[in-house]
Amino acid sequence: MRALIAAATGLVLALAAVLTITATGTPAGGTSPKPLLTTVPSHP
DSSP: HHHHHHHHHHHHHHHHHHHHHHHOOSSSSSOOSSSOOSSSOOOO
């Protein structure tokens, strides 16, 4: 019975954490205008 209560408590805490993070929204900012390098530069 203790294990069931512990599992339920953990599930409730995890759900509360997810809802809290979701409620804060996305962080302000943007993406970089520079593209990522996808190839290895040639060695001199």
